[in-house]
């Protein structure tokens with residue numbers, strides 16, 4: 388099988404989008420024509436075997452994660468998914484693997500309505516790079532817009548993925564159904580478009596949590612030139628973490644792909660009403676302050692905790 392029939396067989400089937408490309412796979416490059424007045428939002432993420440996923444990860448999970456982490460970046464900008472490019476390097480042509488990868492990629496792509504419009508295919512160590520483009524009609528949500536007094540929220544439980552990884556690496560043992568839940572969180576993150584679509588009109592800043600809450604929140608704080616106070620007991624995390632007091636999994640570990648965002652106090656009631664209509668829950672975890680980053684055990688601010696340990700995942704750190 389040559390490269391072209393491989394592309395035809397496995398990578399020509401993700402064609403659903405609200406924004407069909409003018410030209411997609413088959414020419415030297417793809418062409419997209421954005422609607423007048425819209426902006427394009429672009430992101431790219433690479434997954435390398437043994438760096439971003441353990442060697443035994445299934446083709447299905449790799450495809451899911453490769454697309455989901457890019458979609459998560461688009462959700463974090465308040466964008467709608469439109470197109471993606473896939474660069475894949477494969478050690479060999481394994482049809483069972485490719486079919487599973489292609490099926491899972493299509494499943495994710497169709498679910499979030501993003502069209503595969505081109506890419507590159509070569510032989511080498513297993514590595515997947517996806518470049519995704521989204522569309523914003525109004526204003527994108529940047530990291531730089533948080534202001535003192537804004538309230539800080541996250542969209543869901545933190546630490547499940549890190550527990551899943553630790554379990555795969557035999558660093559801890561979890562009860563079997565919880566173990567499964569953690570591994571699914573690690574391998575199959577869910578891009579938070581449902582909530583992004585509701586809160587993007589209220590949010591002054593937003594980031595997706597790929598490296599860990601404290602580390603990712605610091606990006607917002609640095610770019611917005613402010614600080615924050617967090618309340619540990621308000622941060623949603625699995626019971627296991629609280630019972631074993633292993634808060635690092637929730638605070639300093641990556642791969643959750645929940646969103647962290649800030650909202651001005653006067654807009655919170657309106658946001659909550661709209662979230663209720665859509666049956667979406669978010670968690671109020673802290674407040675934007677002038678400077679520094681403090682962690683308190685609860686909202687009374689009586690007990691200040693140490694923010695120690697790692698600063699999230701950093702490839703060259």
Ligand code: ADP
Nearest residue numbers: 394398412413414415473475504505506507508
């Ligand atoms: P070129 O040699 O001009 O760079 P390629 O031979 O690499 O083109 O690719 C041929 C066509 O197939 C192009 O339209 C390219 O975007 C597309 N393509 C290549 N690899 C993939 C892939 N993994 N997924 C989707 N499209 C791909």
Ligand code: MG
Nearest residue numbers: 413414415416
């Ligand atoms: Mg060419």
